[in-house]
Amino acid sequence: MLTFRFFIYLLLVFLLPNILLAATSSADGDLNSTKDIVISSAEGSAKRLLLTEQQLSQVLAHGPWPPMTKPDPSNRLSGNKQAIEFGRRLFFSTRLSGDNTKSCISCHAPDEAFASGRVVKKDPDDLDRNTLSLLNVRFNRWFGWDGSNDNLWAQSMRPIISIREMNLPTEKLREVIQESTFLAPYKAFFGEISQHSDDLVLVNIGKALAAFQETIVTKRTPFDNFVGAVANKDWAEASKYPESAQRGLSLFLGRGNCSFCHSGSLFTNGEFHDAGVPYFIRPGVVDKGRHQGIINLKKSPFTLASDYSDDSEKSGAWAVRKVASRHSNFGSFRVPGLRNVVSTAPYMHNGSLKTLEAVVDHYSNINIERLHADGEAILKPLNLSKQEVQDLVSFLESLSD
């Protein structure tokens, strides 16, 4: 009898705290408890905050917006109002194309989020890659899908001389500037064009174009208002963020693993990943992505480490000097930012997905066989329900201004 009482005593002493602990943990859920806030709106409909404490903490890493900006030290025209206007004129001018029919806006249309709404490879003359949007381009470390350039002015030079794009040889560029109203601002900012090499003329035009593109920054979004409310612990304001977007955000931060690569206030880590998108351009021809990008970068005379940079300290040059060439770079492409993503269709490096739903569906049912053998163990099929796909899309839509 004594043994039995002792056994019961032991059971109470050791099991009861565990039962209580388990009950508490269960209430906490996987990621701590949700903010248990239900607020009635003026219209009488209840609004709720659905995210956990941990997720609310993670949300803060995606703000604030807009970030602090400072002039690009590698470009002496950066932030100069007159230079921005000069760059704007160049950006819209067809004079920078060999046959005088194309300008920067031919592919980076302002009413298409400074991108191109066309699905890639619709016409034989179309390029192999999807046009990247220029929204928030000033914040990039690497430029283009493969990061062939480490600065915006060098990236701006590339399409001017590309045979498949604007096709204006560098020696012709000098003539265009000399014979146009661009000569006066060129002289004002850079001096006598006759004293400049063809390459330097190209670099200077690239810097004027870059000064304009630095002004293309998106405005605050419903998501930014949500982040601001969370930062201020204004739960009433935070709960105005639509529930579908909240559920999508929860997936984005959690099960979807999206925020591993789409991190920070730009929703990109600025680096390169294999997203399981085929990199065959056509049978037998492969887009090598970052692998080729690093080769191009290392050969480029126009990096932040070059004398063309106006930054005497070469402060940004560490990246081109230290970037590592790895086997996994093959077929990987830059992670695009997600701000105003609703306006930048089509999606992926080859523009193969027309809608955000298709992108979410791609990741939900990703074919891991398409990833490199030594690829990152991040992407896995999520098998999202229709409602979850819609929730993620709702969240992505809330990133638009």
Add this chain to the structure above:
Amino acid sequence: MKIRTYLTGLFFVSCVVVEAFAFAGKPCQVPDNWSQLETLQKESAAAIIDLQADKISLGQPFSFKFALCDKAHSIPDRVIAGAIMPAHQHGMNYTPTVTFDKASKSFEVEDFLFHMPGEWEITISSYSGETATHYTKTVTIN
């Protein structure tokens, strides 16, 4: 039987004493804001870095110092440093440089960059003659 028990006890006590002596032989006074690295090579000198994980910004380059921490203030011939993300099976996208600073008798490790949030394992190897010692430290980046 008693002798066997006595000898076993004596063996364990000896082991504890030897281990304590070995530890006492390599004291490591860890300065403020420095932390000790881990190594499986227990006979090797302790190593320290002045890295503070909470000051690392995601996607931004950072630097730190590495030094051996022993009475002799020994200096390795060569040091290499890197980092991996064990959960994702990848390393960093940049190759850091390691240079020796004569003034502080420590190695300056420059241009580490963690491009993803999560757990990173810093790996540092020091080479002295034909001996290599491998150190690690795990940090979590938010």
